[in-house]
Amino acid sequence: MKPFDYTAPSTIADAVSLLSQHNGEARVLAGGTDILVQLREGLREAGIVIDVKKIAELRALDCCSTSGLTLGASTPCAEIYGNADVCTAYPALTDAARIIGGWQIQSRASIGGNLCNASPAADSIPALIALNAVALVAGPNGQREIPVADFCTAPGRNALAAGELLVCLQFPAPSAKSSSAYQRFIPRNEMDIAVVGVGSWLQLDESGQTILSARVALGAVAPTPVFAAEASDWLAGKPATEDTYRQAGELARKSASPISDMRGTAEYRVHLVGVLTQRTLAKAVQRAVAQRAAG
C-alpha cells in the first residue's frame, strides 16, 4: 500500500481546512471499512487520511419526535440500530444498518461513509432516499444541503465539491401512522453485496386502510441508487392491500435499468425489484399498523 499520513481534527472547520489544504490528496476516514480496503487494493490513493470521528457533530445521534433525526456522518451502524428510538421511528434505516457487513463491520461502518462511497448497491442509500433524508455538507464557503436522492452522481462518485465534508444526515420527524422498511436480496443470508435493494416508506390514513403517500427507492439497478418516482406517486390514495403492493412493484420495475454481472442478470434484477417492492411495502404497512395499535 502506498504510505499516507494521518490526522484527526476535532472541529469541522479544521477538517474543512485540511481538506482544502491537501486538495485532491486527502481522503476522509470514518469507519474505514470501504476506504481502507480501497487504499490497500490501490483503487484509491491518499497522501493523508483525515479521521473525522473526533468531531462531535459527525458523531451525532439525536432522535427527537418533533425535530426528527440528526445522524452524524461517522456514527457507526451498531450505535444506530442500538438506539431504540431510531429503530421505532426509522426502521428502514436500522434494517439497513443491521445488515451492512457483519457485526465487526457494523461497529465501525457509518451511514455517512456508505453514502459517500456511492456504491450503486449500497444498502443504506435506498433507505435514506425513502426516508427523505437530506445531507448537510460543510465546505470552504460554508454549509449547504443536498437531498440524498441527488447525492450520488455515478458509481463511486458523489456530489461533494473539492474541500467539502459530509457532516450529518437530517431526517424529517416521523409523521403519524408512517413507517418504513428496507430489504435486499443476497444469495447468502449475510455478508453479501445486494443483488437488489429496496427501501420503502409510507404513511397511512387515520383508518390505516389507505396509503396517503409513499416513497420507494431502489439499489443495485442503476449507476446510482434511484428514487422510484412513478411507483411512489401512484401509491398515494391506494388501499393498503397485497394487490396494491404488487402493482407498485410492477411500476417500480420501470425505474430499474440494471446491468448483468456475476451477481445477477438484468432480467433477474428487474424481477427482484418487483418482489422486494411488494415485500417492503407490506412490511412498512405492517409496522405502521402495529405502531398505531401500540400508540
Add this chain to the structure above:
Amino acid sequence: MAAGSDQKKYKVIGTRPIRPDGADKVTGRAIYGADVQLSGLVHGKILRSPHAHAKIKSVDVSAALQAAGVLAVVTGADFPELKDKIAQLGEGAVNLAYLSGNLLARDKVLYKGHAVAAVAARTANQAEEALKKIRVEYEPLPAVTWVLDAMQDDAPLLHDDIHTDSMGNQSEKPSNISTHLHFETGDVGQGFKQADVVIEREFKTASVHQGYIEPHVATALWNTDGRLKIWTSTQGSFTARQQTAELLQIPVSQVTVVPCEIGGGFGGKISVYLEPVAALLSRKCGRPVKMTMTREACFEATGPTPGSYMRVKIGATKEGKIVAGEAYLAYDAGAYPGGMIGPGCMCVFSCYEFPNAVVDGYDVMLNKPKTQAYRAPGATHAALACETIIDELAEKLKLDPIEFRLMNAAQEGTRRVDGPVYPRVGLIECLEAAKASEHYQSSLKGPNRGRGVAAGFWFNIGLKSAATANVNADGCVTLLEGSTDIGGSRASIAMQLAETLGIAAEDVHPAVVDTDSVGYTDVTGGSRVTFATGMAVYQVGRKIRAQMMERAAELWEVDAASVSEADGVYSSGEHSLPFKELAVKLHEIGGPIVGSASVNPQGSSNGFGVQIADVEVDPETGKVSVLRYTVIQDAGQAIHPSYVEGQMQGGAVQGIGWALNEEYFYGDDGQMKNASFLDYRMPTALDVPMIETIIVEVPNPEHPFGVRGVGETPIVPPVAAMANAVYAATGVRMRDIPMSPPKLWKALAEKESS
C-alpha cells in the same frame, strides 16, 4: 449415535477427551505459519500476471533492485533447468518443469495470477511497492476457461509439448487434453438392452475453491552451511521437503521442513507454492524470508477443484436392478496436466453394483490455476451425475430412493468399474441407518419444500506413516509424529496409542515434529492419518509393551514368558503393576524405553456415506434454504466421535456451499471476477442449520481398531442430495451447478411457462 456390529469394548477409543493442542488454540498461542518470528526476518512478495494467457517477452527487475529496502529479486530463470525431469511425488510421477513453471512462470503465463517474479525486502510493504517497479513485457494470447471449449481443435493451446495420452498412445498433434482414461466392465451394449428404463443426462459444474481461512505462507532460511530450513503450513512436511529439494535440485537431507499449525487445507496445501521461492530469495539475500499470500492470490493462483462437463447414462430393469452405466467425464486440470479425472472415473459408479459399465475420462488444460485436490477430489462431481440419475430412476420405477439404492448397493464382492473388488464395506448399513433415522421417518410439510438423499464413496488411502514414542520417568508417554494436525488428529492418534498401552488418553503427549525428528510420513490427506498413522502408533505401542514385559521380568526376577499384560496392568505371579507405576520403576533400573514403527499400508479402506437434505425454495427469488440436514457415514470405528462428527458436518457444509453458491466467475477476458470472500460465497453460520450426524461403525478388517478414514466422504453426497431436494421442492432438476438463485429462478420461470 453409533450403529454397527462387532463392537469391541475399548477404554479410550470412543471417548471424547479434550484435544492435546486445545489450550494453545483457544488462547491464541498456537504458532501457525504466519506467526513465525526469526532474527533478521525479511519479507517476500510475488508479482503476478494480469493476463489469463500471454507470452512473456521480457522481465526487467533492475528498477526493483534499486527500490527502498529491497534485498533480492528472483524470476523463473533462478530455478534450475528442469526440462523433462520426472519425480515421484507420492501421488504419481510429476514433470518438475511444470511444477516449477507454476511457481514462477518462464516463457508464458497461463492464468491470471500466475507468479512471474518475487522480491524480498526489509518490510512487506517495501516488497509490495518494489513489485510495481518490475517491468514485464507480455504478448497477450487468447484464453480459454471452459472445459468443452478447451477440448476443441481450434482452442488456444496452452502447451505445445503435451500430446493426449490415450491408454499409452500419444496423439499426433499437441492438445489441451493431456489424458484420456477408459474403464470398462461387462458388455455395456447388452446391458442397456436389458434395461426397461434408461436415463441420460448432461451436467456442468463450476470451479470451487477449498477456501481454507489461512492463506498460504512459508518462511525459508538458506543458511551459510548450505542447509535449508523451511517453516510452513502444509498438509505434508515430508512431501513439501521432497518437492522443494527436487525443484531446487538439492539433496533431500539438506532440507528441513518445520510444520507449523495449519489453518485448513482440504487438499489445497499439498503442493508447494511459496517454499522454494522463499528459499531462492533467502539464498540470494542471506536472510530468512517470510512470504504470505493474499486472499486474492489464494483464489487466483491456488486450488481450485476442476470445473466439469459430464454426460452419464444409467439403465435399470422395471424390477429395480441397475444393468448398465455409461459415463463421459471431462474435468479441467487448470494450467498444467494431472487433474482429478482419475478418481472421478473410479468414483462415478462406485456406490452400486454395475454389471456392465464404461467410463471415459478427459484431463483438460485451460487458463485457470492448476487444479488441486479438494476433499475427495473429483468424486463430488461424479456423484452429482450418478446420484441425481439414480433419484430419477427411483421415481420412474416408483421406488423409495433409499430402497432403490439398497437394491443395488455395493457390498463385499462388488467389482468397481476400474477393477478392484470391495472387501467388507458399510454402504448397506449406512442406507439402513438413513432409512431408520428420525429425519427420514419424519414428514416434511409445507409448500416449496422437498427432501433429497444421496450416497457417496471415497477410497481412503493408507501410505507411509512413522511414529516414535518415549516412555518418560513419570510413566507418561511422549509421542512424536509426522502427520500435521488439521482437524484434531493429535487426539485420535494419541488415543490409539493410549488404548494400545492401556493408559489414559491424557497420559500420551503427542507432538507433530519436523522432518529431521521422525520417520518419513506422507501427507495429511486421503483420509489416511487416523487410519495409517494410527496403525503406526499401534505398532509403537506393541513394541513398548514387549519391552515393558521383558523389563518387568528383570525387575521381578521372573521368566519373561511368565509376564502378561491386560488393560495396561503387567503381571507375573504375585507381581502386578499398572503401566505408569511400572514405568517409574523401570526408569530407575535401566535404560529408556522407546518404541518406533513405520507402516505403509496399501489399498483403500473404502468409506461410504449417505446424506439427507430438507430444503425450502423461495419461488419468487430462487433462493434455497436448508431446513434440516443429516449425515450418515461408516467410520469403521470412531476413535474420537466428536472429531468424526466434525469431519462429517464440515464436509457436508462445504458441499452445501458448492451446491448453492460457490463458483469461480470468469469474464470474457479469462479473468476471475470474484477473488474475495465477499463474492466467493462460502456458507456463513447463518446459512446452515445444525448438521445432524449418525456414525455407522462397520469395522475395517485391515486396521487393528477397525478404523476407516472419514475426512473426505462427507463432501461427496451433498451436491447431489441438495439437487434432489430442490427437485422434490420445485419439480425442477438442476444440472448446472451451483444452483444459485438467478439460475434456479430462471429454471422455475421456464418450468412455469412451459
Add this chain to the structure above:
Amino acid sequence: MTKKVQVSATVNGETVDFLCEPWQSLLDVLREELHLTGAKEGCNNGNCGACSVLLDGAPVNSCLVLAVEAEGAEITTVEGIAQNGQLHPLQQCFLEGAALQCGICTPGFLVTAKALLDQNPNPTEEQIRFELAGNLCRCTGYDKIIKAVLAAAKNLQEAN
C-alpha cells in the same frame, strides 16, 4: 515518506506504547510489533473475521482499523480473554465441544462470541448465527461452534 507515530493504548488490560506507521493496520501492529499473533489474517479486507478484536468493547476487524486510531482505546485480543490463568467459559466450551478443527478462525469466533455474551447473556441459536456471520469457518460447518456458545451462555448464567 511518512513519519512513525507514537500510540498509547490499553491492550488486554495493560498500558502499551508503540510506534507505528500512520498507514499500518491495527492487525499488523498487534502481530508484528506487540507480538500478539492470536488475531489472524485471513483476507485483509473485512470478510472473514479471523482478525476480530474488541475495540472499546465492540468487535471489529483489526485489519480495517488503523493502528493510530487505537490511541487511548481499550483493546481486547484473544490473548486477553482468559483471566488469571483461567480459561473463559467460552474457551472451555470450545474445547469440550470440539468446536475447532484447524483452529485458525477460533480466535475471531471467541472474541465475537465474548462480545455477544457480554451484551446478551442468553442468546438464541438464531441470534448467535446472525452475530457470528461475520466470522467464517471452513472446517466445522458451524454446528459445534454454535453449540459451544450456547453451552457457555448456560454456564455463565448458572455461575451468576
